[in-house]
Amino acid sequence: MFPLGAVLLPSAVLPLHVFEPRYQVMLADLLEGPRRFGVVLIERGSEVGGGEVRTEVGTIARIVDARQVGDGRWSVVVEGTRRIQVVRWLPDDPYPTALVVDLPDIADVSLNQAEEIGLFHGLVARLRRVLAQLSELGESVAASTFECSDDPAHGTFQLAATGPFGPFDRQRLLAATRVGDRLALLAGYLTDAEEVVAHRMAGGGGDGSQG
Numbered sequence: 001m002f003p004l005g006a007v008l009l010p011s012a013v014l015p016l017h018v019f020e021p022r023y024q025v026m027l028a029d030l031l032e033g034p035r036r037f038g039v040v041l042i043e044r045g046s047e048v049g050g051g052e053v054r055t056e057v058g059t060i061a062r063i064v065d066a067r068q069v070g071d072g073r074w075s076v077v078v079e080g081t082r083r084i085q086v087v088r089w090l091p092d093d094p095y096p097t098a099l100v101v102d103l104p105d106i107a108d109v110s111l112n113q114a115e116e117i118g119l120f121h122g123l124v125a126r127l128r129r130v131l132a133q134l135s136e137l138g139e140s141v142a143a144s145t146f147e148c149s150d151d152p153a154h155g156t157f158q159l160a161a162t163g164p165f166g167p168f169d170r171q172r173l174l175a176a177t178r179v180g181d182r183l184a185l186l187a188g189y190l191t192d193a194e195e196v197v198a199h200r201m202a203g204g205g206g207d208g209s210q211g
Helices: 021-031 113-136 152-162 167-175 179-201
Strands: 002-004 013-018 036-044 053-070 073-090 097-102
Touching: 013 021, 021 036, 021 053, 021 073, 036 073, 036 167, 053 167, 113 152, 113 179, 152 167, 152 179, 167 179
Parallel strands: 002 036
Antiparallel strands: 013 073, 036 053, 053 073, 073 097
């Protein structure tokens, strides 16, 4: 397990700089075996040194690329694959480990498929506008022409990874096991982002990131 100050979402790509001895050992083991490990968000504490408070919902990461960059340090690129729920943390010896289970979506009867798709397409259009406006304002954000799945179950995670959202907002989206709940969360986050962007484009201060 790799606790981080960032959220890895299914389908998202995340670069990692591995320099702590315990994670160097973990990486060596992984490269000789499954090349997969769990990533969870640190709720409180530091990424370095241990003793942090970790979330219970995370993502299985697949190692896409791993290169040594000197002094035992590694530059690693991983891709999120599927969600996991931590059942129990095991001793951090020689590195963090846990007993985990898959965390699939729960069937959502609050919306039919057509409603889900309609809401999702509306969110995609809203996010494209927000990203285009933030780019005009000089922010370093994802391109508004991002590619996205047509399936709301998968696409909501892609929007969460692409939008100007903070780690705790992304964690709430990751932990939501109903598509309708993720659509509602994204709608709220985008409303906040739209208000900030409108204020800035009208000449106000602040930035476009969310907490």
